[in-house]
Amino acid sequence: MNNCKSIIPILFIFITVGVASAQSSFHFLTLNSSARAAALGGAFVSMPEDATAIFINPATLSTMQDSRLSATFLKHVVDINSGLISYNANSELLGKYAVSAQFTSNGSFQGADKNGIKTTTFSGTEIALSGTITNMFDSNFYYGATVKLIYSGLEKTSSTALAADVGLLYQIPKSRVNIGFSILNLGAQLSKYGTESESLPVDARLGINHRLRGLPLLLNFSFHHLADETDGFFDRFANFSIGGELTISKVIDLRLGYDNLVRKSVSLETQRGFSGFGAGVGVKTKNILVDYGVSSLGSPATLHRLSVNLKL
Numbered sequence: 552m553n554n555c556k557s558i559i560p561i562l563f564i565f566i567t568v569g570v571a572s573a574q575s576s577f578h579f580l581t582l583n584s585s586a587r588a589a590a591l592g593g594a595f596v597s598m599p600e601d602a603t604a605i606f607i608n609p610a611t612l613s614t615m616q617d618s619r620l621s622a623t624f625l626k627h628v629v630d631i632n633s634g635l636i637s638y639n640a641n642s643e644l645l646g647k648y649a650v651s652a653q654f655t656s657n658g659s660f661q662g663a664d665k666n667g668i669k670t671t672t673f674s675g676t677e678i679a680l681s682g683t684i685t686n687m688f689d690s691n692f693y694y695g696a697t698v699k700l701i702y703s704g705l706e707k708t709s710s711t712a713l714a715a716d717v718g719l720l721y722q723i724p725k726s727r728v729n730i731g732f733s734i735l736n737l738g739a740q741l742s743k744y745g746t747e748s749e750s751l752p753v754d755a756r757l758g759i760n761h762r763l764r765g766l767p768l769l770l771n772f773s774f775h776h777l778a779d780e781t782d783g784f785f786d787r788f789a790n791f792s793i794g795g796e797l798t799i800s801k802v803i804d805l806r807l808g809y810d811n812l813v814r815k816s817v818s819l820e821t822q823r824g825f826s827g828f829g830a831g832v833g834v835k836t837k838n839i840l841v842d843y844g845v846s847s848l849g850s851p852a853t854l855h856r857l858s859v860n861l862k863l
Contacts, residue, residue: 577701577712579655579677580736581752582633585623586844586856590831591794592808594771596758597720597731602639602860605649605683607756608718608733609695612647612685615639623858630658639683640863649683662706675705683716691722701751705744714738714751727762734778753778758792767798776812789815794829804833806844817849824849831856838862 585603588595598604599614602621618640625633637651657675664670678701685695697716703709718733735754743749758773776790794808807830814827826849833842840860847853 577677577703577710577714577736577749577751579633579703580653580679580701580714581754582625582627582655584856585621585635586831586842586858587806587833588844589846589854589856590806590808590829590842590844591771591796592792592810592827592829592846593775594758594760594773594792594794594808596718596733596756596773596775597729597760598771599720599722599729602637602649603635603858605637605639605651605695605697606635606653607735608720608731609683609697609716610685610693610718610720610731610733612639612649612683612695613687613693613720614722615647618863619860620863621858621860623856626855627655628852628854632656632658645684647685649681651681651683653679653681657705675703677701677703679714691724693720693722694718695720701738703744708744709742710744710749711741712738712751713741727764728759729761730759731773732757769796769798771795771808796833802835804835806831806833808846810846813846813848 584593584606587601588603588607595604596608599611602615602619603623604611620638622636623634627633633655635651635653637649639649641647655677659672659674661672662670679699681697681699683695683697685693687693695718699714701712701714714736715738716733716735718731721730733756736751737753738751740748754775755777756773756775757777760769760771762769771794774788774791777787779787781787790812792808792810794806797805799805810827817823817826825847829844829846831842831844833840838861842858844856845853
């Protein structure tokens, strides 16, 4: 556990200093969560034994016992579609590893010349290709890292970036508790759209989950966007998510979640509605897991996700 003592100060340095995470060409990286994660309000940084959790905390890969192929499809607003796919396995050389991809298709746009006369249509596409490895610090204490190459293209122009995700996961089996921490999208542009550099959407997350004794309920709580610039240190802790997963049978899970940052981001109270809330259902069989999640951005949009996990 000496490693744990040396890691804790590092976590607080990242949280205290803060890293800018302004909107950028690579904002699509923040859209790609699984249906299960979305249904739980994004409170997923400490979730073990889920192949899609590596997109939020790469250290969770250490808890995967089986090789799995997983895919998620997100129907966004208008004709924007997004998703992710991952494959995890175990090898003598690398230990537990995963390869994955995230994508977003922004649909088609109508081009026009300087006089406003319509020309050809064009499209926008964003892709991130990733590799993840993980290992153990000590008993029940894991770390993981993901390296990803990112591409953002619009018509004939494009921008690329190289980034990394790092994460920690500490498990307390006797108490049925998992504690997770991750920093996502640390990196920089390799090539620019224009003359100005753009920041990547850096995100620091800290969370815990607990499975109740005597009740089939998994509670999840996390802080996210801890690296965002705020007026005061404690203001960043208003960016929290909470979610619950109730197992009602051997094959069915029901989920409900809430993301306070999404709720705050909808400025007009008349448009808030159920903004920030998510819900979903999971269907489990021996070799296949199917999850559906819906999350609300208020009256402007409701997002639907479908995830499929195959045991190989």
